[in-house]
Amino acid sequence: MSDVRINKNDGLKRFVSLIDRYFAAGGSQMQFNVVSRKTLLEAQKEPEKYSNLLVRVAGYSAYFTQLSKDVQQDIIERTEEKL
Secondary structure: OOOOOOOOHHHHHHHHHHHHHHHHHHOOOOOOOOOHHHHHHHHHHHHHHHHHOEEEEEEEEHHHHHHOOOHHHHHHOOOOOOO
């Protein structure tokens, strides 16, 4: 088995590269939610504990626990992108 070490900066470099490529291809805006899938799922189960959790939704910010379950699920499904 080979000893593969993951550089902590690799993910950041790939993330920055993704952003650079998007804008170089003509992209005009990008929005990010920096929250784990686990936290979002917990917020669905116990919304009273996460009443201050803000997320970006199609150009505006909203409290996650006040969004419909369909919108919450959409945000959860696009939370973890693999770079």
